[in-house]
Amino acid sequence: MQNNHHTVARRLKKLRKDKGWSLTACAEHTGVSKAMLGQIERQESSPTLATLWKLATGFNVSLSWLLNDEQQPMTFDFAHERIQVERLLAFDPQTQQEVYKLCMAEGAQSHSDAHRRGTFEMLYVQSGRLDIVVGETQVTIKAGEAYRFDAAQPHSYINRYSGKTEFLAVINYV
Amino acid sequence: MQNNHHTVARRLKKLRKDKGWSLTACAEHTGVSKAMLGQIERQESSPTLATLWKLATGFNVSLSWLLNDEQQPMTFDFAHERIQVERLLAFDPQTQQEVYKLCMAEGAQSHSDAHRRGTFEMLYVQSGRLDIVVGETQVTIKAGEAYRFDAAQPHSYINRYSGKTEFLAVINYV
DNA sequence: TAACAGCGTGCGTTATAACGCACAAACACT
DNA sequence: AGTGTTTGTGCGTTATAACGCACGCTGTTA
Incomplete structure (x- = not known):
């Protein structure tokens, strides 16, 4: 239960790849800029709660789920x-x-x-x-x-x- | 399922009050500056995922719980x-x-x-x-x-x- | 091969989150 | 009264999140 914006980054990228979205498409759906999305996925920046909400609603998942860190065997x-x-x-x-x-x-x-x-x-x-x-x-x-x-x-x-x-x-x- | 960093603010304030912590005490426990805590509680700023983590660990609650969107019955x-x-x-x-x-x-x-x-x-x-x-x-x-x-x-x-x-x-x- | 589209990343700028410090109000004990 | 302590908030500065744009790269088509 620590530094898990790592997991957020992974989960985000996985979600995006699952839907077959590019960064540009993802930016359109979520309202977060393409560059930001890339930085978040590469863990170069720590997203704001506001943008986390944009992401969750854009991907149509709950925020809690987006941040949930249970590894899934x-x-x-x-x-x-x-x-x-x-x-x-x-x-x-x-x-x-x-x-x-x-x-x-x-x-x-x-x-x-x-x-x-x-x-x-x-x-x-x-x-x-x-x-x-x-x-x-x-x-x-x-x-x-x-x-x-x-x-x-x-x-x-x-x-x-x-x-x-x-x-x-x-x-x-x- | 929208703008509810409002709920985060409320939940945070309630948590702090429940523990009887002042903003300064809270700052010491969480590692987030007193001024920031005040701004977050007053919804004047949208906390970063990194600070959300500091808050969650400081309060000894899970991050998911901190921003749980499920309203209590x-x-x-x-x-x-x-x-x-x-x-x-x-x-x-x-x-x-x-x-x-x-x-x-x-x-x-x-x-x-x-x-x-x-x-x-x-x-x-x-x-x-x-x-x-x-x-x-x-x-x-x-x-x-x-x-x-x-x-x-x-x-x-x-x-x-x-x-x-x-x-x-x-x-x-x- | 050339031209083109879509992909992700790098750069410069702006917006703002986060900090340290200082201040005023409220309360405590002299 | 006065003095010290603790409350939360306001201010100026720094760090960085977020943006728009442009560039290099790769795959496709002419």
């Missing part, structure tokens, strides 16, 4: 998937939404390929803890927390919790 | 209404969605006026039982069940269950 185990899926609400053409309740056993994991462009998911963990890998980034959400992400890219759910994890998945198509 | 107590509202995900202009976790005490009820046309809500009851009155129709959903309705009309949540009811509310605007 990407270890997949291809054990037997033990997953229960219950459809709570069927797909409705008007709202373009469907809702699932999932229950994953300890160590279970599930992978989804990219949905069509514009689709996003909202997850809410009811009990346990869930790791979500979407693109190059990984997030952990605990019971009572929620997470939303762009589902137009491959994503995985992994239960590394010591017990079962129950969560809600709300999928919005476009 | 606010509790209403109008007459007999005892309702806790926790915003899990702030409104996101891209997905046009926000997510709340609500906890209603026995007998509590809450009313919402019509949202703008096209808005719909999805409710998921985690524990207890919830009655929803939307327009002329009334529905009861129990724990583990979900319900979706058009929110472009007045609607009410009522907890007639003999105990508290926890549920998730996912609001999609148009």
Whole structure:
């Protein structure tokens, strides 16, 4: 828990690369000048809270996440998937939404390929803890927390919790 | 999810006051100059990530916590209404969605006026039982069940269950 | 090869974050 | 009263974050 504007720099660069943005494109999306972005990524300057906010909103992530320094071991185990899926609400053409309740056993994991462009998911963990890998980034959400992400890219759910994890998945198509 | 270095300022001042520190004492603990601390608290300057780190370590809190954008659950107590509202995900202009976790005490009820046309809500009851009155129709959903309705009309949540009811509310605007 | 576009970095300038110091107000003990 | 102490804020200076622009580099197309 120290000098981790290093991690901010890395995370920022990774986010940018994941989206396939150049520094110029990134500058347009975030409102931070291209030169500044380069300096921040190279750790030549310590960004202001104001610019951190610009970055977070521009990348559509929470500020806390941008600064969060948990290193994320990407270890997949291809054990037997033990997953229960219950459809709570069927797909409705008007709202373009469907809702699932999932229950994953300890160590279970599930992978989804990219949905069509514009689709996003909202997850809410009811009990346990869930790791979500979407693109190059990984997030952990605990019971009572929620997470939303762009589902137009491959994503995985992994239960590394010591017990079962129950969560809600709300999928919005476009 | 915008300009909330305001919250940082408040949180910082509260932290300092809670510990009973003066600006000078705070400066000694954090390594940030007294004048700067005052300016940050009065929102006259936007602190650098480096100084944010000094502050976090000085106060012995995590950086994420220092600028946590999640607002703490606010509790209403109008007459007999005892309702806790926790915003899990702030409104996101891209997905046009926000997510709340609500906890209603026995007998509590809450009313919402019509949202703008096209808005719909999805409710998921985690524990207890919830009655929803939307327009002329009334529905009861129990724990583990979900319900979706058009929110472009007045609607009410009522907890007639003999105990508290926890549920998730996912609001999609148009 | 030449011309061109897009990429990231370096440079000079401006805006401002951060500092040290001094000051006035509020409170304490003579 | 007077004296010392501690509170927070204002001022002048320095350090640096942020900007706009231009340059060299690389990949593509004519």
